[in-house]
Amino acid sequence: MSHLDAIVVLALGTYALRWAGLNLVPRLGAARVRAVVAAILAALVVLGTVTDGTALVVDARLPAVAVAAVLAVRGWPLIAVLVAATATAAVIRALGG
């Protein structure tokens, strides 16, 4: 198998998963969709904050996301929350954290 073969398989397989999700999953009721959305967002938060995909990892992302939580609760615009959280992580890392 060459890289080209592998990437063709990956591209086709990925598209099939995307297409299946959009078209094959039976229409969910509104309540079920809301639960799925909440679950997706929460799972993505955890995955991106305290893991590296295969292990639990605590690093500068955790305080950054904590800052984001506070600002989000206070209703800051999303772009401002992004900048604040990113800056928090950058500063912590610059300081050796």
Add this chain to the structure above:
Amino acid sequence: MRDVKGTASGPVAMRGAGGEPAAVGAADRRAVAGLAVAVGSYGAAFGVLGTTAGIPVWLVIAMSVFVYAGGAQFAYVGAIAAGVPLPIAVSQALLINLRFVLFGAAIGHLFRGAGALGKGLAAHLMVDESVAMVATEDDEEAARRLYRLTGLALVGAWCLGTTIGALAATRIPDPAALGLDAAFPTAFLALLVPYMDGPERVVAALGAAVATAATVPFLPAGIPLVVGILGGVAAAWATGRRRV
């Protein structure tokens, strides 16, 4: 962003004088721009990593265009760099993309009436961030508009970033040093907070968070996210039933 104190849950759709829906609002455009910067930076990092691992420049760029899935792309390159056989590297990457089946379930209703081309493009643009931006938007027309903007902006940023990184191949600063890795969970959390509008959603979120964290150390990359989402939905369903 959303007006946390208001009635609308999700991005506020601007309306023209006659009540017809207008373009995507300024707050959302700014948020998409911010996400595009983060996505583009990681695209550049991928371009560097892919070429460094020995994949030809044109194929690194093609991978970003035709696979367009950051987690899977980084996983593939990481695996081959570690000497993993290519078929296994592909399988590992596909596991990470299993999430798209659940994402599709969450936003599929937006594209029921779309033509084949529209649905086809919508499928390709589906990534964590484009789904997150629109999934909490109640107004379906506004959600589709925002999805189009977010989807195109992020795929453009990812592919442009990859091209720059693949051609430069060195001296691209690590996005994590700039805190950009925190941008993604930040966006998801900021979109989740105003969505916590009832016990069922809270249970789903908490269940998913716990299930994801609990399974990450034990399952191959990609599976914990799927298990987490299904766990959250199951928890919400179980507690909802008891209330009935």
